[in-house]
Structure formats: structure tokens, C-alpha cells
Amino acid sequence: MEITIDGILYHADIIGEGFPLLLLHGFTGDSTTWKPFLSSWSKNHKVIALDIVGHGKSASPTDVQRYDIVSVSKDIKKILEHLNINKTNVLGYSMGGRLALSFSILYPEFLHKLILESASPGLATDQERENRRIQDEKLSCFILNQGLERFIDYWENIPLFSTQKKLPIHKQHEIKQQRLQNSITGLSNSLLGMGTGAQPSWWDRIQELETETLLLTGKHDQKFCLIAEKMVKKMKHVKWKNIEDCGHAIHVEQPEKFGTIVNGFLSR
Numbered sequence: 001m002e003i004t005i006d007g008i009l010y011h012a013d014i015i016g017e018g019f020p021l022l023l024l025h026g027f028t029g030d031s032t033t034w035k036p037f038l039s040s041w042s043k044n045h046k047v048i049a050l051d052i053v054g055h056g057k058s059a060s061p062t063d064v065q066r067y068d069i070v071s072v073s074k075d076i077k078k079i080l081e082h083l084n085i086n087k088t089n090v091l092g093y094s095m096g097g098r099l100a101l102s103f104s105i106l107y108p109e110f111l112h113k114l115i116l117e118s119a120s121p122g123l124a125t126d127q128e129r130e131n132r133r134i135q136d137e138k139l140s141c142f143i144l145n146q147g148l149e150r151f152i153d154y155w156e157n158i159p160l161f162s163t164q165k166k167l168p169i170h171k172q173h174e175i176k177q178q179r180l181q182n183s184i185t186g187l188s189n190s191l192l193g194m195g196t197g198a199q200p201s202w203w204d205r206i207q208e209l210e211t212e213t214l215l216l217t218g219k220h221d222q223k224f225c226l227i228a229e230k231m232v233k234k235m236k237h238v239k240w241k242n243i244e245d246c247g248h249a250i251h252v253e254q255p256e257k258f259g260t261i262v263n264g265f266l267s268r
Contacts, residue, residue: 002057003082005075008066011057012079013049016042019112020088021266022076023049024096026118026249027190028155028179030056033093033251037259044267048083050076052096054186054194062185067193070200073103080110089266091115093251095190098122098199104211105202111211115262118217118248120227121202132197140191143184151187152179163220163247175252206234213238214265218246218253239265 003010013031015038025033031049034041041047051058053072065071076099080088089112092100097119104111123129143151156164156176164172192198213235215228219242232240241261246253 003079005078005082008053008061008075009059010053010075010079011051013038014046014083015049016045016047018043018045020080020083020085021045021047022080022088022090022100023047024052024090024092024100025049025055026094026096028055028152028182028187029093029096030178030181032056032178036255037251037262040259040263041266045089046085048079048085048088050079052099052190052194054190055182058186060183060186060189062189064189064193067189068198069099069102069194070106072099072194073106076103077107077110086110087112089113089115091117091262092119093117094119094248095194098196099194101202101206102199104209105205108209108211111209113266114209114211114213115265116213116215117250117258118221118224119215120196120224121206121231122199123196124201124203129197129201132195134197136191136195136197140188143188143191148180148182148184148187152176155179160221160223160248163218163253164249167253171252203234206231207236209235209237211237214261215240216250216258216261217242218248218250219244220247224248 001012023034030051034049054060090100097116104114217224217228228240243250251258
């Protein structure tokens, strides 16, 4: 389905009937990220797998402000209103997890349950955000100057994704081919507008959330395990599951465990 919000075209795969479940993929991903789980989750849910702006079949505007995480959260609110949805579960991975958390804080009235896979509330200090903005600007220039293929070669070899080297070669190839379908403009502007350095820090607001929340991390992803440990201490209705034998992308590296955990949490 295509939905235009304030001049920006969004693509969403919508499948199933029942209580809504909004899915938000990570940077360089798209709605097909969730394909292995759709047949299961759509039995009890109306699943909305969104292509975040700059990704997949959604638009890749040249205006960086349209990628701002607060602006995109507002777009999501309008998408849900367009679909006549006033309450939903939300699952977000990595960048999509930061977006899911931002949406939850800004529009808590829409939230039923929240699942954050390898996600963070952002960076706590101005200096950390400034340092990260500089890094993201360099990466954005890398994409524009070197092209998509060179960037994806670099991106899939960063330490964050080292555990994915254990995946079957055909699976690694499938992930790469999906990443290469994205737009240079979309990915470049996503780094500038929705990067961790660009977004507000939510560390002082996550305790406001009344939503039942599940944090998921992979045990080999030490950075996000430490972030989850800090989040658990600040949040009210939160559970944290740390999954064996995987890193950042649990849904890719341990899909059966991931699917079972998500189903269990949503059905409670």
C-alpha cells in the first residue's frame, strides 16, 4: 500500500487481521526484513511493515529535515490515523527501534506494547551527539562520493555485524541484495537526519513510558547489552531478554527464537 503524508510517499506491506502490529526496520533495511515472520504474526495481528523514509519503496526526499526522527514520528502518527488505527503494538530494530521509542515518547496514546530490538534512547550528552554527527556526516559523504555498492561493502563489514559472517552464504547474499535496492539519496540523508547524533536524547524521558516494553539484545552485541542494562534501570514496565549465540540482528541470526519471543510477549 502507498500512503502520501505531507507530500512524502510511504510504502507499507499490510497483511492479516486483528490487533495492529507496526514493524520498523533498521538502517539500509526495508519492509522485507520481516518477511520470515509475517505468516505467523499475521494470524493474530494486522501487520503493518513500513518502509521508513529513504528506504525501500518509500520516497527519498532531498530535504534532510524530512528525515528528522521527530518529523518521521509525526508521519507515523498520520499513517496510523489514515489507517483508522488509534492503538498499536510497535516493534523496531536498531534505527527503527530508535524511531519506535521516539514515537512512543511523543505519542504514547497510540501505544499498546513496545518491542525494541538492539535499540537505544540516543546519546546522553551534547558532546557525544556532536561527535556522532561528525561520523555520520563522513559516512553520508562516503555514500555520495563512493556509491552505494562500495558503501554496502563497507557497512556489512563493520564490527556491529561481525556475527553475521556465520550466516549461510546465500543468506548473506540475500541481505546484501536487499541493501543494494536502496537509494543513495535516501541512505545519505537518513544518516544526516535520523542518525543517532541527530536525534534528541530520550534518556531523561524513558521513565515516562507506561507502555509494557520488551528489550531484546544479542549476547555478542556488548554495546547494546550495556545500553539495555541502563534502560532497564530507568523504565517502569520493562523486560529484557538477552539472546544466546547472536549479535545485533537477532531476527536474522536467531529467527526462530526471535519469532517465538515476540509472539509470546504479544499474546500475553
